[in-house]
Amino acid sequence: MLLPSVLSVREFRAELAATLRRVQEGSGPVFVGAHRRPEAVVMSVSQYQQLVDAAERRDAVAEALASVRAEGLEPSDEGLALLEAIAEGRISTEEARARTLARHRK
Template sequence: MRAPEVLSVREFRAGLAATLKRVRDPSGRPVFIGAHRRPEAVVMSVSQYQELSEAAERREAVAEALASVRAEGLEPSPEDLELFTAVAVGELSTDQLRERVPARYVR
């Protein structure tokens, strides 16, 4: 990952409209702002922020679920861990997980 471009506070203020347009663009990347070219703040679109928040919530929920299972003295199978990982990265919804796990044990 390359180092982000960092705008000075003066550059940010002078180009506020352009910066907002830049982050609103669907392919736009967050803009870093700071003093002496050291990042101190980030400006990003609301959709980018929501994606990051949702990803963090998924990872936290998976970590809590696994901790709960392990607190009961159980260890999830490799297949179950794979499903939980898919939820954590957003490839699988929790509803899909709820359908798949019990279905694996029905004979």
């Protein structure tokens, strides 16, 4: 990961409106801190929600996988691939369910 450029607290205060505009326009998060060390991040609500959603998906997949393994079972490679796709947000749980049901109905 590249080190972010960091606004000093003074710069952040002086450029608050411009910084918020920059974040809202999608140019990415802004790091703020003392002595150019990042201490806080300002990001758009949509960016924040994407991070929260991704974390929730990963947690749900990890919990589901742990539950299956607690039963003494191990998902197939295809099942693991579906779980990975859900965790990454490439497919929904509904899509994974439909694929699984279609595979077992053959």
